[in-house]
Amino acid sequence: MLAGIAYFYRYYMFEELFKNIRQKIAITEKEEDICRSLFIPKKFRKKQYLLQQGDVCKYTAFVEKGLLRSYIIDDKGTELIMQFAPEGWWIGDLYSSLTGEVTEYNIDAIENTETLLLTNQGYEQLMQQAPVFERYFRLLIQNSFIAMQRRLKGNIILNAEEKYKNFIHLYPNIVQRVPQHNIASFLGITPESLSRIRRQMTER
Amino acid sequence: MLAGIAYFYRYYMFEELFKNIRQKIAITEKEEDICRSLFIPKKFRKKQYLLQQGDVCKYTAFVEKGLLRSYIIDDKGTELIMQFAPEGWWIGDLYSSLTGEVTEYNIDAIENTETLLLTNQGYEQLMQQAPVFERYFRLLIQNSFIAMQRRLKGNIILNAEEKYKNFIHLYPNIVQRVPQHNIASFLGITPESLSRIRRQMTER
DNA sequence: GAAAACTCTTAACCTACATCAACTTTTTTT
DNA sequence: AAAAAAAGTTGATGTAGGTTAAGAGTTTTC
Numbered sequence: 107m108l109a110g111i112a113y114f115y116r117y118y119m120f121e122e123l124f125k126n127i128r129q130k131i132a133i134t135e136k137e138e139d140i141c142r143s144l145f146i147p148k149k150f151r152k153k154q155y156l157l158q159q160g161d162v163c164k165y166t167a168f169v170e171k172g173l174l175r176s177y178i179i180d181d182k183g184t185e186l187i188m189q190f191a192p193e194g195w196w197i198g199d200l201y202s203s204l205t206g207e208v209t210e211y212n213i214d215a216i217e218n219t220e221t222l223l224l225t226n227q228g229y230e231q232l233m234q235q236a237p238v239f240e241r242y243f244r245l246l247i248q249n250s251f252i253a254m255q256r257r258l259k260g261n262i263i264l265n266a267e268e269k270y271k272n273f274i275h276l277y278p279n280i281v282q283r284v285p286q287h288n289i290a291s292f293l294g295i296t297p298e299s300l301s302r303i304r305r306q307m308t309e310r
Numbered sequence: 311m312l313a314g315i316a317y318f319y320r321y322y323m324f325e326e327l328f329k330n331i332r333q334k335i336a337i338t339e340k341e342e343d344i345c346r347s348l349f350i351p352k353k354f355r356k357k358q359y360l361l362q363q364g365d366v367c368k369y370t371a372f373v374e375k376g377l378l379r380s381y382i383i384d385d386k387g388t389e390l391i392m393q394f395a396p397e398g399w400w401i402g403d404l405y406s407s408l409t410g411e412v413t414e415y416n417i418d419a420i421e422n423t424e425t426l427l428l429t430n431q432g433y434e435q436l437m438q439q440a441p442v443f444e445r446y447f448r449l450l451i452q453n454s455f456i457a458m459q460r461r462l463k464g465n466i467i468l469n470a471e472e473k474y475k476n477f478i479h480l481y482p483n484i485v486q487r488v489p490q491h492n493i494a495s496f497l498g499i500t501p502e503s504l505s506r507i508r509r510q511m512t513e514r
Numbered sequence: 515g516a517a518a519a520c521t522c523t524t525a526a527c528c529t530a531c532a533t534c535a536a537c538t539t540t541t542t543t544t
Numbered sequence: 545a546a547a548a549a550a551a552g553t554t555g556a557t558g559t560a561g562g563t564t565a566a567g568a569g570t571t572t573t574c
Contacts, residue, residue, distance in 0.1 A: 178463065180467045186463065186466055186467055188462075188463070200456060201456050204452070240444045240445055243448060244444060244447060244451065247448065247452050248404065248408075250455055251404070251451050251455040252404060252405050254458040254459055255392065255458055258392075258458060258461060258462045261462060261465055261498075262390055263384045263390055294466035
């Protein structure tokens with residue numbers, strides 16, 4: 107009976123992950139089990155850190171429920187949000203994980219969040235034990251790259267208002283869930299500017 | 311004798327490519343041959359297009375010698391250079407290749423350039439015939455993603471002068487090889503601004 | 515449920531960089 | 545080697561968005 111509960115619990119925990127994986131590749135029962143053995147469920151309460159600058163990144167996190175953010179802090183002490191990670195997104199610092207160098211990123215929870223952590227070794231093991239994941243991660247990073255390229259482009263050619271409209275269009279759900287100044291930070295504009303832009307948008 | 315020359319020629323053509331591949335993965339003679347059968351050597355003269363906006367991207371190019379650029383043209387008709395691709399770099403439009411949608415990118419040659427083209431089917435065949443390349447491309451895109459992320463960050467937090475200095479630091483060789491207004495375009499600043507920045511830098 | 519800590523708004527002022535326009539220098543074409 | 549085209553410079557002027565500062569909500573904490 108206890109085992110049954112544990113099984114159910116584990117099954118429930120991996121729901122989003124397997125949904126996400128199956129959108130990209132076909133996996134067998136066995137490969138599912140490998141995942142269950144390698145991923146570590148972990149919850150983060152609001153404001154709790156998954157990674158802090160100066161650390162070496164040990165995990166890449168998959169978000170099952172909730173919302174994380176990664177950001178850097180520049181010379182003047184201003185935050186620049188690099189990524190929001192709601193349900194179904196991965197977050198971490200690939201560079202630090204790969205090289206073992208310390209990270210400049212901070213990752214913390216905007217909402218109470220349930221994650222599945224994959225350690226760096228876990229990642230290697232996954233690749234060896236279930237090589238289909240080579241393809242899964244290739245596709246994942248491919249999409250991230252394309253998204254990042256677009257974001258860069260938007261960042262250069264759009265003005266502040268267009269950036270905001272574009273953001274609303276791309277991530278309507280995130281707009282509802284994060285404080286406004288976080289969106290400003292993601293867009294690379296000041297909270298004051300965003301506030302003015304929003305007023306102008308309603309005035310017209 | 312002719313076969314000998316052809317062989318030598320082909321060997322020579324693939325030099326950079328194999329060097330690049332071997333930095334990431336180990337490949338066998340057989341896999342080398344598969345490459346030789348799938349890549350199409352093609353030269354581009356200065357200003358010649360590899361891809362134009364409105365086309366569907368059919369090839370991804372590896373640069374053996376020379377220098378290509380990819381850029382988009384915004385509403386006001388200004389070019390934004392997304393990438394310079396000197397020897398040892400890949401260039402194309404991943405999104406258009408993957409989806410079959412038309413591209414917004416233009417790719418042309420800044421210098422006379424020798425490339426190896428991989429068609430979209432060629433890519434699929436390569437993956438099937440030599441699955442190690444799944445890993446090669448994953449690593450490749452992983453690095454591109456990290457680089458893109460850094461570029462975005464720099465673009466948001468640095469001022470124009472810092473962006474230029476950063477560029478010189480990262481790509482000293484490219485600075486020598488491309489016209490100054492192309493660098494301005496890559497950095498998302500005007501040629502006039504870059505000219506003024508350079509004057510200020512020598513004055514001090 | 516009062517205090518403290520965030521979050522958002524508004525206004526006055528400032529600045530980095532864009533725009534426009536004219537001119538010089540370099541490179542390419544014929 | 546002249547003409548044309550492309551690349552780079554310089555100055556005057558404009559402006560989007562940053563900065564500073566103060567106040568008004570809102571949410572969290574104890």
